[in-house]
Amino acid sequence: MSAPRTLYDKIWDDHVVSEDENGTCLLYIDRHLVHEVTSPQAFEGLRMAGRKVRAPEKTLAVVDHNVPTTADRHEGIKNEESRIQVEALAQNAKDFGVEYYSEKDIRQGIVHIVGPEQGFTLPGMTIVCGDSHTSTHGAFGALAHGIGTSEVEHVLATQTLVQKKAKNMLVRVDGQLPPGVTAKDIILAIIGEIGTAGGTGHVIEFAGEAIRSLSMEGRMTVCNMTIEGGARAGLIAPDETTFEYIKDKPRAPKGKAWDMALDYWKTLKTDEGAHFDKVVVLDAANLPPIVSWGSSPEDVVSVQGAVPNPDDIQDETKRASKWRALEYMGLKPGTRMTDIAVDRVFIGSCTNGRIEDLRAAAKVVEGKKVASTVSAMIVPGSGIVKEQAEAEGLDKIFKEAGFEWREPGCSMCLAMNDDRLKPGERCASTSNRNFEGRQGYKGRTHLVSPTMAAAAAVAGHFVDIRDWK
Ligand SMILES: CC(C)[C@H](C(=O)O)[C@@H](O)C(=O)O
Numbered sequence: 001m002s003a004p005r006t007l008y009d010k011i012w013d014d015h016v017v018s019e020d021e022n023g024t025c026l027l028y029i030d031r032h033l034v035h036e037v038t039s040p041q042a043f044e045g046l047r048m049a050g051r052k053v054r055a056p057e058k059t060l061a062v063v064d065h066n067v068p069t070t071a072d073r074h075e076g077i078k079n080e081e082s083r084i085q086v087e088a089l090a091q092n093a094k095d096f097g098v099e100y101y102s103e104k105d106i107r108q109g110i111v112h113i114v115g116p117e118q119g120f121t122l123p124g125m126t127i128v129c130g131d132s133h134t135s136t137h138g139a140f141g142a143l144a145h146g147i148g149t150s151e152v153e154h155v156l157a158t159q160t161l162v163q164k165k166a167k168n169m170l171v172r173v174d175g176q177l178p179p180g181v182t183a184k185d186i187i188l189a190i191i192g193e194i195g196t197a198g199g200t201g202h203v204i205e206f207a208g209e210a211i212r213s214l215s216m217e218g219r220m221t222v223c224n225m226t227i228e229g230g231a232r233a234g235l236i237a238p239d240e241t242t243f244e245y246i247k248d249k250p251r252a253p254k255g256k257a258w259d260m261a262l263d264y265w266k267t268l269k270t271d272e273g274a275h276f277d278k279v280v281v282l283d284a285a286n287l288p289p290i291v292s293w294g295s296s297p298e299d300v301v302s303v304q305g306a307v308p309n310p311d312d313i314q315d316e317t318k319r320a321s322k323w324r325a326l327e328y329m330g331l332k333p334g335t336r337m338t339d340i341a342v343d344r345v346f347i348g349s350c351t352n353g354r355i356e357d358l359r360a361a362a363k364v365v366e367g368k369k370v371a372s373t374v375s376a377m378i379v380p381g382s383g384i385v386k387e388q389a390e391a392e393g394l395d396k397i398f399k400e401a402g403f404e405w406r407e408p409g410c411s412m413c414l415a416m417n418d419d420r421l422k423p424g425e426r427c428a429s430t431s432n433r434n435f436e437g438r439q440g441y442k443g444r445t446h447l448v449s450p451t452m453a454a455a456a457a458v459a460g461h462f463v464d465i466r467d468w469k
Pocket residue numbers: 037038065130131132133146414
């Protein structure tokens with residue numbers, strides 16, 4: 001009998017092409033997602049070396065970061081810099097024979113929403129993209145992580161990646177989530193617990209009853225933010241929920257190929273007794289809805305809590321950095337989270353821009369109005385999400401409540417397109433990063449779940465969604 005292995009061990013072992021004495025491996029890559037920000041130099045490198053894309057059929061390109069979300073897309077992109085980046089990807093995809101979803105394609109959207117939606121993301125695969133939130137795809141039991149631009153070039157040219165194996169970490173969330181508490185709160189709580197460096201050097205497998213009970217959308221939210229906990233990738237073993245989600249996706253295997261794939265996918269779980277280098281256990285029943293207060297995703301507190309006092313921190317460097325965060329955020333220790341007023345609300349991003357997120361938010365705002373002091377918008381994660389939401393009438397609910405209903409893209413998740421916070425503006429955001437300037441110069445970001453963001457839009461300040469009527 002061979003030694004028991006983790007899910008990560010299994011996927012890793014199945015993809016090692018070669019290994020040298022110091023443990024550096026060449027790993028086969030099954031799927032490569034490409035967006036306009038991190039690919040131009042990579043394609044240029046290929047062009048200069050006279051190389052081709054090794055496996056165009058395993059590569060998929062889509063524009064997301066730079067596309068405007070307001071304009072009619074047939075009018076073209078007005079912002080010069082954005083237009084150049086978008087056109088470069090279109091040209092590169094054409095020159096190298098890679099499938100490409102342009103801003104006019106219904107399948108266009110945020111790369112991490114598009115992959116799963118198309119069935120391009122499947123269990124047991126190695127998946128890379130020149131983007132840190134590639135960890136999202138780990139929700140399917142795929143080994144998925146972000147790579148840099150020189151690695152993008154390497155994968156385009158060879159369909160392999162040079163990698164050293166990471167350590168195994170287990171995060172188990174036992175029990176059931178209370179009503180009003182979501183996948184977003186789980187992952188914010190985990191990062192609050194382990195810190196932004198807690199997963200460094202590890203691949204995290206998420207397990208336990210609360211994780212098992214999540215939909216695929218919820219699992220993607222959890223894995224999406226694994227990178228914010230410092231880990232290389234996040235993984236959730238595939239199960240019936242996974243298979244059900246994948247079944248009729250355009251690129252999912254069909255017929256006999258489906259049956260064979262399913263047989264393999266069912267082996268993708270950690271063996272009993274497999275070794276984890278680090279283990280963290282949380283109880284779902286104790287989790288509240290969470291709001292971030294600072295400029296790091298680890299700066300989190302229960303919505304029932306208050307802005308903490310950095311003076312309570314022992315470590316001098318950390319204390320100074322948290323004071324700086326409070327100054328940036330324009331907050332004082334002791335302020336109750338529910339007393340913090342917001343100017344903007346952003347519901348979208350690869351963390352929470354999927355159909356289920358929009359359904360949950362719509363339920364909260366139905367028949368209500370966005371506060372007069374707030375400007376709020378909904379940005380579906382893809383054209384398919386947008387279409388589905390409109391078929392269900394969610395757009396009407398949002399528009400009647402006073403939300404803007406936008407075109408798909410990364411939007412205000414990061415200040416790379418026209419959607420930005422103005423200096424000093426405070427935003428309840430369903431995205432994943434709250435660094436200084438992330439949503440715009442001097443903008444103030446509070447990370448929350450879609451239902452918490454929706455409720456804040458109506459109330460004008462944070463509210464405990466568990467009290468919502
Ligand atoms: C622009 C891109 C390289 C970046 C990333 O790697 O994650 C972005 O998507 C982000 O979320 O900060």
